[in-house]
Amino acid sequence: MLHIKRFLKKSPWVLHYNTGSxxxxxxxxxxxxxxxxxxxxxxxxxTGNPKQADIFLVTGPLTHRCHxxxxxxxxxxxxxxxxxxxxxxxxxxxxxxxxxxxNNGIDSLIPVDVYVPGCASSPELIMDGIVKALEILEGK
Amino acid sequence: MxxxxxxxxxxxxxxxxxxxRFNFSCENEKITDVDYNVGFVHRGIEKACTEKFEYKQxxxxxxxxxxxxxxxxxxxxxLGIEHILNIKTNKKIDYLRILMLELDRIHSHLLCLAHTxxxxxxxxxxxxxxxxRELVMDIQExxxxxxxxxxxxxIGGVNRDISTECEKLAFTNLALLDKKVDDLIGKFTSxxxxxxxxxxxxxxSYDDAFNFNALGPLAxxxxxxxxxxxxxxxxxYKEVGYKMILGQNGDIYDRNLVRLKExxxxxxMCQNILSGLTxxxxxxxxxxxxxxxxxxxxxxxxxxxxYYLNANGTNMLQRVRIKTPTFSQIPGMVEIxxxxxxxxxxxxxxxxxxxxxCTAK
Numbered sequence: 001m002l003h004i005k006r007f008l009k010k011s012p013w014v015l016h017y018n019t020g021s022x023x024x025x026x027x028x029x030x031x032x033x034x035x036x037x038x039x040x041x042x043x044x045x046x047t048g049n050p051k052q053a054d055i056f057l058v059t060g061p062l063t064h065r066c067h068x069x070x071x072x073x074x075x076x077x078x079x080x081x082x083x084x085x086x087x088x089x090x091x092x093x094x095x096x097x098x099x100x101x102x103n104n105g106i107d108s109l110i111p112v113d114v115y116v117p118g119c120a121s122s123p124e125l126i127m128d129g130i131v132k133a134l135e136i137l138e139g140k
Numbered sequence: 141m142x143x144x145x146x147x148x149x150x151x152x153x154x155x156x157x158x159x160x161r162f163n164f165s166c167e168n169e170k171i172t173d174v175d176y177n178v179g180f181v182h183r184g185i186e187k188a189c190t191e192k193f194e195y196k197q198x199x200x201x202x203x204x205x206x207x208x209x210x211x212x213x214x215x216x217x218x219l220g221i222e223h224i225l226n227i228k229t230n231k232k233i234d235y236l237r238i239l240m241l242e243l244d245r246i247h248s249h250l251l252c253l254a255h256t257x258x259x260x261x262x263x264x265x266x267x268x269x270x271x272x273r274e275l276v277m278d279i280q281e282x283x284x285x286x287x288x289x290x291x292x293x294x295i296g297g298v299n300r301d302i303s304t305e306c307e308k309l310a311f312t313n314l315a316l317l318d319k320k321v322d323d324l325i326g327k328f329t330s331x332x333x334x335x336x337x338x339x340x341x342x343x344x345s346y347d348d349a350f351n352f353n354a355l356g357p358l359a360x361x362x363x364x365x366x367x368x369x370x371x372x373x374x375x376x377y378k379e380v381g382y383k384m385i386l387g388q389n390g391d392i393y394d395r396n397l398v399r400l401k402e403x404x405x406x407x408x409m410c411q412n413i414l415s416g417l418t419x420x421x422x423x424x425x426x427x428x429x430x431x432x433x434x435x436x437x438x439x440x441x442x443x444x445x446x447y448y449l450n451a452n453g454t455n456m457l458q459r460v461r462i463k464t465p466t467f468s469q470i471p472g473m474v475e476i477x478x479x480x481x482x483x484x485x486x487x488x489x490x491x492x493x494x495x496x497x498c499t500a501k
Contacts, residue, residue, distance in 0.1 A: 017159070022207040030251070031287075034270030120207055120288040
Protein backbone atom coordinates (compact mmCIF):
# COMPACT_ATOMS: atom_id res chain seq x y z
CA MET A 1 0.00 0.00 0.00
CA LEU A 2 1.19 3.51 -0.83
CA HIS A 3 1.67 5.71 2.19
CA ILE A 4 0.43 8.82 0.43
CA LYS A 5 0.26 10.94 3.55
CA ARG A 6 3.90 10.27 4.40
CA PHE A 7 5.04 11.37 0.97
CA LEU A 8 2.57 14.25 0.73
CA LYS A 9 4.36 16.02 3.52
CA LYS A 10 7.66 15.85 1.63
CA SER A 11 6.44 17.73 -1.44
CA PRO A 12 3.48 19.97 -0.75
CA TRP A 13 2.68 22.09 -3.80
CA VAL A 14 1.12 25.47 -3.25
CA LEU A 15 -1.49 27.31 -5.25
CA HIS A 16 -1.58 31.05 -4.80
CA TYR A 17 -4.60 33.25 -5.45
CA ASN A 18 -5.10 36.94 -4.82
CA THR A 19 -8.65 37.94 -3.92
CA GLY A 20 -8.11 41.68 -3.76
CA SER A 21 -5.04 42.22 -1.60
CA UNK A 22 -2.69 45.15 -2.13
CA UNK A 23 0.08 42.98 -3.64
CA UNK A 24 2.20 43.32 -0.52
CA UNK A 25 1.62 39.77 0.70
CA UNK A 26 1.91 38.42 -2.86
CA UNK A 27 5.40 39.80 -3.32
CA UNK A 28 6.32 38.42 0.10
CA UNK A 29 5.12 34.99 -1.02
CA UNK A 30 7.34 35.44 -4.08
CA UNK A 31 10.20 36.44 -1.75
CA UNK A 32 9.58 33.20 0.20
CA UNK A 33 10.40 31.24 -2.95
CA UNK A 34 13.61 33.25 -3.47
CA UNK A 35 17.08 32.11 -2.27
CA UNK A 36 17.10 34.01 1.06
CA UNK A 37 14.10 32.17 2.49
CA UNK A 38 13.86 29.32 -0.01
CA UNK A 39 10.64 27.45 0.67
CA UNK A 40 11.74 24.89 -1.92
CA UNK A 41 13.95 23.20 0.67
CA UNK A 42 10.70 22.03 2.29
CA UNK A 43 9.66 20.57 -1.06
CA UNK A 44 7.28 23.39 -1.78
CA UNK A 45 6.71 24.18 -5.44
CA UNK A 46 4.52 26.96 -6.78
CA THR A 47 1.97 25.56 -9.19
CA GLY A 48 -0.66 27.17 -11.37
CA ASN A 49 -2.92 24.14 -11.50
CA PRO A 50 -5.37 23.60 -8.63
CA LYS A 51 -5.56 19.88 -9.40
CA GLN A 52 -1.90 19.43 -8.43
CA ALA A 53 -2.00 21.60 -5.32
CA ASP A 54 -2.04 20.61 -1.63
CA ILE A 55 -1.77 23.98 0.10
CA PHE A 56 -3.96 26.91 -0.93
CA LEU A 57 -2.34 30.28 -0.18
CA VAL A 58 -4.97 33.00 -0.31
CA THR A 59 -4.37 36.73 0.06
CA GLY A 60 -6.88 39.55 0.08
CA PRO A 61 -10.19 40.41 1.74
CA LEU A 62 -12.30 38.59 -0.90
CA THR A 63 -13.89 41.05 -3.30
CA HIS A 64 -17.31 40.20 -4.70
CA ARG A 65 -15.88 39.52 -8.11
CA CYS A 66 -13.33 36.98 -6.84
CA HIS A 67 -16.01 35.17 -4.83
CA UNK A 68 -16.93 32.56 -7.46
CA UNK A 69 -13.34 32.07 -8.63
CA UNK A 70 -12.14 31.33 -5.10
CA UNK A 71 -14.93 28.80 -4.59
CA UNK A 72 -14.12 27.13 -7.92
CA UNK A 73 -10.41 26.92 -7.15
CA UNK A 74 -11.08 25.57 -3.66
CA UNK A 75 -13.38 22.86 -4.93
CA UNK A 76 -10.92 21.82 -7.65
CA UNK A 77 -8.09 21.11 -5.19
CA UNK A 78 -8.19 17.40 -4.29
CA UNK A 79 -8.46 16.29 -0.65
CA UNK A 80 -6.56 16.42 1.66
CA UNK A 81 -5.99 20.15 1.35
CA UNK A 82 -5.06 22.98 3.69
CA UNK A 83 -6.04 26.63 3.33
CA UNK A 84 -3.62 29.29 4.57
CA UNK A 85 -4.95 32.85 4.85
CA UNK A 86 -1.97 35.19 4.39
CA UNK A 87 -2.28 38.74 5.71
CA UNK A 88 -4.48 40.68 8.08
CA UNK A 89 -7.04 41.56 5.43
CA UNK A 90 -7.41 37.89 4.47
CA UNK A 91 -8.08 36.91 8.07
CA UNK A 92 -10.57 39.59 9.08
CA UNK A 93 -10.89 42.18 6.33
CA UNK A 94 -8.21 44.33 7.98
CA UNK A 95 -8.03 47.86 6.66
CA UNK A 96 -10.58 47.04 3.98
CA UNK A 97 -13.19 45.93 6.51
CA UNK A 98 -16.74 47.01 5.59
CA UNK A 99 -15.78 48.59 2.29
CA UNK A 100 -18.66 48.16 -0.13
CA UNK A 101 -17.08 45.57 -2.41
CA UNK A 102 -15.46 43.39 0.24
CA ASN A 103 -16.52 40.29 2.19
CA ASN A 104 -14.41 40.78 5.37
CA GLY A 105 -12.03 37.87 5.06
CA ILE A 106 -12.11 34.57 3.22
CA ASP A 107 -13.41 32.47 6.12
CA SER A 108 -16.89 33.76 5.30
CA LEU A 109 -16.69 31.50 2.25
CA ILE A 110 -14.22 28.63 2.71
CA PRO A 111 -12.83 26.92 5.83
CA VAL A 112 -9.41 28.27 6.82
CA ASP A 113 -6.83 26.13 8.65
CA VAL A 114 -4.00 28.58 9.29
CA TYR A 115 -4.25 32.33 9.79
CA VAL A 116 -1.08 34.32 9.09
CA PRO A 117 -1.26 37.89 10.47
CA GLY A 118 0.64 40.99 9.41
CA CYS A 119 0.27 43.84 6.95
CA ALA A 120 2.16 42.82 4.95
CA SER A 121 3.02 39.37 6.38
CA SER A 122 6.76 38.93 6.56
CA PRO A 123 8.30 35.91 4.80
CA GLU A 124 9.21 34.40 8.19
CA LEU A 125 5.55 34.42 9.23
CA ILE A 126 4.44 32.94 5.92
CA MET A 127 6.97 30.13 6.25
CA ASP A 128 5.84 29.53 9.80
CA GLY A 129 2.28 29.29 8.52
CA ILE A 130 3.24 26.78 5.85
CA VAL A 131 5.12 24.61 8.35
CA LYS A 132 1.99 24.61 10.54
CA ALA A 133 -0.08 23.76 7.48
CA LEU A 134 2.15 20.73 6.87
CA GLU A 135 1.37 19.39 10.35
CA ILE A 136 -2.34 19.84 9.71
CA LEU A 137 -2.01 18.21 6.30
CA GLU A 138 -0.47 15.12 7.92
CA GLY A 139 -3.35 14.79 10.33
CA LYS A 140 -6.08 15.21 7.72
CA MET B 141 -8.05 29.65 -44.53
CA UNK B 142 -7.27 31.19 -41.16
CA UNK B 143 -9.35 30.35 -38.17
CA UNK B 144 -9.52 32.53 -35.06
CA UNK B 145 -9.22 30.84 -31.71
CA UNK B 146 -9.67 32.47 -28.34
CA UNK B 147 -7.20 31.70 -25.57
CA UNK B 148 -7.90 32.97 -22.06
CA UNK B 149 -5.13 34.03 -19.65
CA UNK B 150 -6.23 34.46 -16.05
CA UNK B 151 -7.84 35.35 -13.76
CA UNK B 152 -5.78 32.70 -11.99
CA UNK B 153 -2.52 31.88 -13.74
CA UNK B 154 0.94 30.93 -12.57
CA UNK B 155 2.56 33.90 -14.32
CA UNK B 156 0.19 36.38 -12.68
CA UNK B 157 0.58 37.77 -9.20
CA UNK B 158 -2.82 39.40 -9.30
CA UNK B 159 -6.11 38.44 -10.86
CA UNK B 160 -6.52 39.95 -14.31
CA ARG B 161 -8.16 38.31 -17.28
CA PHE B 162 -7.04 38.55 -20.87
CA ASN B 163 -8.81 36.95 -23.79
CA PHE B 164 -6.44 36.63 -26.71
CA SER B 165 -7.94 36.09 -30.15
CA CYS B 166 -5.28 34.29 -32.14
CA GLU B 167 -4.76 33.38 -35.77
CA ASN B 168 -2.21 30.58 -35.82
CA GLU B 169 0.50 31.92 -33.49
CA LYS B 170 -0.28 35.63 -33.89
CA ILE B 171 -2.49 37.61 -31.52
CA THR B 172 -5.07 39.60 -33.46
CA ASP B 173 -7.20 41.05 -30.70
CA VAL B 174 -7.16 41.34 -26.92
CA ASP B 175 -10.03 41.66 -24.54
CA TYR B 176 -9.17 42.52 -20.94
CA ASN B 177 -10.86 42.59 -17.59
CA VAL B 178 -9.03 44.39 -14.80
CA GLY B 179 -11.69 44.86 -12.14
CA PHE B 180 -11.19 41.73 -10.03
CA VAL B 181 -9.54 43.48 -7.10
CA HIS B 182 -11.84 46.49 -6.84
CA ARG B 183 -12.41 47.16 -3.12
CA GLY B 184 -13.82 50.69 -3.06
CA ILE B 185 -10.96 52.55 -1.41
CA GLU B 186 -11.84 55.99 -2.85
CA LYS B 187 -15.31 55.78 -1.35
CA ALA B 188 -14.03 54.59 2.03
CA CYS B 189 -11.52 57.48 2.13
CA THR B 190 -14.41 59.94 2.13
CA GLU B 191 -16.82 58.04 4.38
CA LYS B 192 -14.96 55.81 6.82
CA PHE B 193 -11.61 57.42 7.50
CA GLU B 194 -10.56 60.86 8.72
CA TYR B 195 -8.06 62.85 6.71
CA LYS B 196 -5.21 61.97 9.09
CA GLN B 197 -5.85 58.24 8.54
CA UNK B 198 -6.32 58.36 4.78
CA UNK B 199 -2.55 58.43 4.13
CA UNK B 200 -2.22 54.97 5.63
CA UNK B 201 -5.33 53.66 3.85
CA UNK B 202 -4.22 54.74 0.38
CA UNK B 203 -0.91 52.94 1.01
CA UNK B 204 -3.00 49.76 0.81
CA UNK B 205 -4.08 50.58 -2.74
CA UNK B 206 -0.87 48.91 -3.88
CA UNK B 207 1.87 47.15 -1.97
CA UNK B 208 4.59 47.79 -4.53
CA UNK B 209 4.27 51.57 -4.75
CA UNK B 210 2.69 52.03 -1.31
CA UNK B 211 4.99 54.88 -0.36
CA UNK B 212 4.25 56.75 -3.58
CA UNK B 213 0.52 56.69 -2.83
CA UNK B 214 1.02 57.94 0.73
CA UNK B 215 3.49 60.50 -0.52
CA UNK B 216 1.17 61.88 -3.22
CA UNK B 217 -1.71 62.10 -0.75
CA UNK B 218 0.48 63.75 1.88
CA LEU B 219 1.85 66.34 -0.55
CA GLY B 220 -1.71 67.13 -1.60
CA ILE B 221 -3.05 67.56 1.92
CA GLU B 222 0.05 69.56 2.93
CA HIS B 223 -0.68 71.91 0.03
CA ILE B 224 -4.24 72.42 1.33
CA LEU B 225 -3.11 72.85 4.95
CA ASN B 226 -0.25 75.10 3.82
CA ILE B 227 2.49 73.16 5.61
CA LYS B 228 6.09 73.88 4.62
CA THR B 229 8.48 71.00 5.25
CA ASN B 230 12.21 71.40 5.73
CA LYS B 231 14.99 70.04 3.51
CA LYS B 232 15.72 67.04 5.72
CA ILE B 233 12.13 65.77 5.47
CA ASP B 234 12.16 66.18 1.69
CA TYR B 235 15.41 64.24 1.39
CA LEU B 236 14.24 61.42 3.65
CA ARG B 237 11.07 61.14 1.57
CA ILE B 238 13.01 60.95 -1.68
CA LEU B 239 15.28 58.33 -0.13
CA MET B 240 12.37 56.00 0.61
CA LEU B 241 10.70 56.70 -2.75
CA GLU B 242 13.88 55.70 -4.55
CA LEU B 243 14.48 52.59 -2.42
CA ASP B 244 10.93 51.58 -3.27
CA ARG B 245 11.60 52.18 -6.94
CA ILE B 246 14.72 49.99 -6.81
CA HIS B 247 12.87 47.04 -5.27
CA SER B 248 9.90 47.43 -7.58
CA HIS B 249 12.09 47.52 -10.71
CA LEU B 250 14.10 44.51 -9.50
CA LEU B 251 10.89 42.57 -8.93
CA CYS B 252 9.70 43.44 -12.43
CA LEU B 253 12.99 42.28 -13.95
CA ALA B 254 12.85 39.05 -11.96
CA HIS B 255 9.29 38.47 -13.09
CA THR B 256 10.15 39.13 -16.74
CA UNK B 257 13.01 36.64 -16.49
CA UNK B 258 10.74 34.04 -14.92
CA UNK B 259 8.02 34.50 -17.51
CA UNK B 260 10.54 34.17 -20.32
CA UNK B 261 11.52 30.82 -18.85
CA UNK B 262 14.79 31.71 -17.11
CA UNK B 263 14.14 30.49 -13.57
CA UNK B 264 17.78 30.85 -12.49
CA UNK B 265 17.82 34.55 -13.30
CA UNK B 266 14.61 35.01 -11.31
CA UNK B 267 16.30 33.47 -8.28
CA UNK B 268 19.43 35.58 -8.73
CA UNK B 269 17.55 38.88 -9.00
CA UNK B 270 15.24 38.04 -6.09
CA UNK B 271 18.33 37.26 -4.03
CA UNK B 272 19.88 40.63 -4.92
CA ARG B 273 16.61 42.38 -4.12
CA GLU B 274 16.89 41.30 -0.49
CA LEU B 275 19.71 43.85 -0.07
CA VAL B 276 17.22 46.69 -0.63
CA MET B 277 14.55 45.01 1.48
CA ASP B 278 17.04 44.92 4.37
CA ILE B 279 17.63 48.67 4.10
CA GLN B 280 13.90 49.35 4.01
CA GLU B 281 13.32 47.13 7.03
CA UNK B 282 16.12 48.79 8.98
CA UNK B 283 14.88 52.31 8.22
CA UNK B 284 11.13 51.88 8.50
CA UNK B 285 10.56 48.66 10.46
CA UNK B 286 8.67 46.83 7.74
CA UNK B 287 9.65 45.24 4.46
CA UNK B 288 6.76 46.16 2.21
CA UNK B 289 4.07 48.35 3.75
CA UNK B 290 6.31 50.85 5.50
CA UNK B 291 4.09 53.66 6.77
CA UNK B 292 7.05 56.00 6.73
CA UNK B 293 5.48 59.25 5.55
CA UNK B 294 2.94 61.16 7.63
CA ILE B 295 1.34 64.59 7.32
CA GLY B 296 3.98 67.17 8.21
CA GLY B 297 7.01 64.94 7.98
CA VAL B 298 8.20 61.38 8.39
CA ASN B 299 7.65 58.89 11.21
CA ARG B 300 11.23 57.80 11.84
CA ASP B 301 14.70 59.26 11.67
CA ILE B 302 17.66 57.37 10.27
CA SER B 303 20.15 56.06 12.83
CA THR B 304 23.88 55.78 12.22
CA GLU B 305 23.67 51.98 11.99
CA CYS B 306 20.96 52.24 9.33
CA GLU B 307 23.09 54.63 7.37
CA LYS B 308 26.07 52.30 7.54
CA LEU B 309 23.97 49.32 6.44
CA ALA B 310 22.46 51.33 3.61
CA PHE B 311 25.89 52.37 2.30
CA THR B 312 27.25 48.81 2.38
CA ASN B 313 24.18 47.28 0.76
CA LEU B 314 23.84 49.96 -1.92
CA ALA B 315 27.50 49.59 -2.87
CA LEU B 316 27.03 45.81 -3.12
CA LEU B 317 23.87 46.21 -5.15
CA ASP B 318 25.54 48.68 -7.50
CA LYS B 319 28.08 46.02 -8.50
CA LYS B 320 25.36 43.40 -8.91
CA VAL B 321 23.33 45.72 -11.15
CA ASP B 322 26.41 46.26 -13.35
CA ASP B 323 26.63 42.49 -13.66
CA LEU B 324 22.91 42.31 -14.48
CA ILE B 325 23.27 44.96 -17.19
CA GLY B 326 25.88 42.72 -18.78
CA LYS B 327 23.53 39.74 -18.65
CA PHE B 328 20.56 41.74 -19.93
CA THR B 329 22.55 42.96 -22.95
CA SER B 330 24.39 39.80 -23.99
CA UNK B 331 22.48 36.74 -22.79
CA UNK B 332 20.22 35.07 -25.33
CA UNK B 333 17.46 33.95 -22.94
CA UNK B 334 16.89 37.28 -21.27
CA UNK B 335 18.03 39.85 -23.79
CA UNK B 336 18.72 39.12 -27.43
CA UNK B 337 15.63 36.94 -27.81
CA UNK B 338 13.54 39.97 -26.88
CA UNK B 339 14.91 42.51 -29.32
CA UNK B 340 12.00 43.95 -31.32
CA UNK B 341 9.48 41.89 -29.35
CA UNK B 342 6.61 43.81 -27.81
CA UNK B 343 7.73 47.11 -29.29
CA UNK B 344 5.99 50.46 -28.87
CA SER B 345 7.07 53.20 -31.28
CA TYR B 346 7.89 56.78 -30.26
CA ASP B 347 4.70 58.16 -31.83
CA ASP B 348 2.52 55.44 -30.34
CA ALA B 349 3.94 56.18 -26.91
CA PHE B 350 2.30 59.61 -27.16
CA ASN B 351 -0.80 58.42 -29.02
CA PHE B 352 -1.59 55.75 -26.44
CA ASN B 353 -0.65 57.77 -23.41
CA ALA B 354 2.27 55.63 -22.28
CA LEU B 355 3.92 56.54 -18.98
CA GLY B 356 6.93 55.62 -16.93
CA PRO B 357 9.51 53.08 -18.16
CA LEU B 358 7.14 52.01 -20.97
CA ALA B 359 7.30 55.51 -22.49
CA UNK B 360 10.95 56.18 -21.65
CA UNK B 361 12.01 52.92 -23.32
CA UNK B 362 10.40 54.24 -26.51
CA UNK B 363 12.45 57.44 -26.26
CA UNK B 364 9.66 59.67 -24.97
CA UNK B 365 10.97 61.96 -22.24
CA UNK B 366 8.03 61.60 -19.86
CA UNK B 367 8.96 61.70 -16.19
CA UNK B 368 7.28 63.70 -13.43
CA UNK B 369 10.57 63.83 -11.55
CA UNK B 370 11.96 66.06 -14.30
CA UNK B 371 8.76 68.03 -14.92
CA UNK B 372 7.72 68.94 -11.39
CA UNK B 373 9.68 70.58 -8.60
CA UNK B 374 7.41 69.41 -5.78
CA UNK B 375 10.32 67.32 -4.45
CA UNK B 376 13.94 68.47 -4.96
CA TYR B 377 14.95 65.70 -7.36
CA LYS B 378 17.39 67.84 -9.35
CA GLU B 379 19.51 68.52 -6.26
CA VAL B 380 20.10 64.84 -5.53
CA GLY B 381 21.39 63.87 -8.98
CA TYR B 382 18.38 62.78 -10.98
CA LYS B 383 19.06 61.91 -14.62
CA MET B 384 16.51 61.07 -17.33
CA ILE B 385 17.13 57.64 -18.87
CA LEU B 386 15.82 56.95 -22.35
CA GLY B 387 15.71 53.92 -24.61
CA GLN B 388 15.28 53.77 -28.36
CA ASN B 389 13.10 50.97 -29.64
CA GLY B 390 10.54 50.50 -26.88
CA ASP B 391 10.83 46.69 -26.93
CA ILE B 392 11.24 44.33 -23.98
CA TYR B 393 15.04 44.55 -24.28
CA ASP B 394 14.95 48.34 -23.97
CA ARG B 395 12.41 48.32 -21.16
CA ASN B 396 14.66 46.00 -19.14
CA LEU B 397 17.68 48.21 -19.78
CA VAL B 398 15.82 51.41 -18.88
CA ARG B 399 14.77 49.80 -15.60
CA LEU B 400 18.32 48.64 -14.83
CA LYS B 401 19.80 52.06 -15.58
CA GLU B 402 17.12 53.73 -13.48
CA UNK B 403 18.12 51.47 -10.61
CA UNK B 404 21.72 52.69 -11.05
CA UNK B 405 20.48 56.29 -10.99
CA UNK B 406 18.32 55.64 -7.92
CA UNK B 407 21.27 54.07 -6.09
CA UNK B 408 23.31 57.19 -6.86
CA MET B 409 20.50 59.43 -5.58
CA CYS B 410 20.21 57.41 -2.35
CA GLN B 411 23.97 57.61 -1.79
CA ASN B 412 23.94 61.37 -2.40
CA ILE B 413 21.09 61.83 0.06
CA LEU B 414 22.67 59.66 2.74
CA SER B 415 26.01 61.43 2.54
CA GLY B 416 24.46 64.89 2.58
CA LEU B 417 21.87 64.38 5.30
CA THR B 418 21.86 67.10 7.96
CA UNK B 419 20.52 67.23 11.50
CA UNK B 420 17.02 68.60 11.89
CA UNK B 421 13.40 68.10 12.84
CA UNK B 422 11.59 65.25 11.13
CA UNK B 423 8.08 66.44 11.92
CA UNK B 424 6.52 69.87 11.39
CA UNK B 425 3.62 70.73 13.69
CA UNK B 426 0.41 71.94 12.10
CA UNK B 427 -3.00 73.17 13.13
CA UNK B 428 -6.43 73.36 11.58
CA UNK B 429 -8.53 71.29 9.25
CA UNK B 430 -8.16 71.11 5.47
CA UNK B 431 -10.31 73.38 3.35
CA UNK B 432 -9.79 73.59 -0.39
CA UNK B 433 -8.63 71.38 -3.22
CA UNK B 434 -5.33 70.19 -4.63
CA UNK B 435 -3.88 68.28 -7.57
CA UNK B 436 -0.70 66.29 -7.06
CA UNK B 437 1.48 64.45 -9.56
CA UNK B 438 4.28 62.11 -8.58
CA UNK B 439 6.41 59.53 -10.35
CA UNK B 440 5.64 56.00 -9.15
CA UNK B 441 7.84 53.09 -10.32
CA UNK B 442 5.38 52.52 -13.17
CA UNK B 443 4.70 56.10 -14.21
CA UNK B 444 2.77 59.16 -13.23
CA UNK B 445 0.42 58.93 -10.27
CA UNK B 446 -2.25 61.60 -9.87
CA TYR B 447 -4.23 62.63 -6.79
CA TYR B 448 -7.14 65.03 -6.62
CA LEU B 449 -8.29 65.99 -3.11
CA ASN B 450 -11.22 68.11 -2.09
CA ALA B 451 -11.83 69.11 1.53
CA ASN B 452 -14.46 71.33 3.12
CA GLY B 453 -13.05 72.14 6.55
CA THR B 454 -14.21 68.98 8.36
CA ASN B 455 -12.32 65.87 9.37
CA MET B 456 -13.76 63.97 6.39
CA LEU B 457 -12.60 64.68 2.86
CA GLN B 458 -15.16 65.42 0.17
CA ARG B 459 -13.45 63.62 -2.68
CA VAL B 460 -10.33 61.53 -3.19
CA ARG B 461 -9.58 60.71 -6.80
CA ILE B 462 -6.67 58.44 -7.63
CA LYS B 463 -5.41 57.96 -11.17
CA THR B 464 -2.74 55.30 -11.43
CA PRO B 465 -0.18 54.64 -14.18
CA THR B 466 -1.34 51.15 -15.20
CA PHE B 467 -4.85 52.41 -15.79
CA SER B 468 -3.66 54.94 -18.38
CA GLN B 469 -1.33 52.45 -20.01
CA ILE B 470 -3.92 49.80 -20.86
CA PRO B 471 -4.61 51.11 -24.43
CA GLY B 472 -0.87 51.01 -25.11
CA MET B 473 -0.62 47.47 -23.76
CA VAL B 474 -3.45 46.27 -25.99
CA GLU B 475 -1.74 47.85 -29.00
CA ILE B 476 1.54 46.06 -28.23
CA UNK B 477 -0.17 42.69 -27.84
CA UNK B 478 -1.73 42.91 -31.32
CA UNK B 479 0.58 41.27 -33.81
CA UNK B 480 2.82 39.57 -31.23
CA UNK B 481 3.27 35.82 -30.90
CA UNK B 482 1.10 34.20 -28.27
CA UNK B 483 4.16 32.46 -26.81
CA UNK B 484 5.61 35.88 -25.90
CA UNK B 485 2.44 37.08 -24.16
CA UNK B 486 3.47 36.30 -20.53
CA UNK B 487 6.89 37.92 -21.01
CA UNK B 488 5.38 41.01 -22.64
CA UNK B 489 2.83 41.25 -19.86
CA UNK B 490 5.52 41.04 -17.17
CA UNK B 491 7.64 43.65 -18.94
CA UNK B 492 4.80 46.19 -18.65
CA UNK B 493 5.01 45.70 -14.89
CA UNK B 494 1.22 46.02 -14.58
CA UNK B 495 -0.30 46.65 -11.18
CA UNK B 496 -3.93 45.62 -11.00
CA UNK B 497 -4.39 46.59 -7.35
CA CYS B 498 -3.57 50.15 -8.41
CA THR B 499 -5.84 49.97 -11.42
CA ALA B 500 -8.92 48.64 -9.68
CA LYS B 501 -8.39 50.27 -6.26
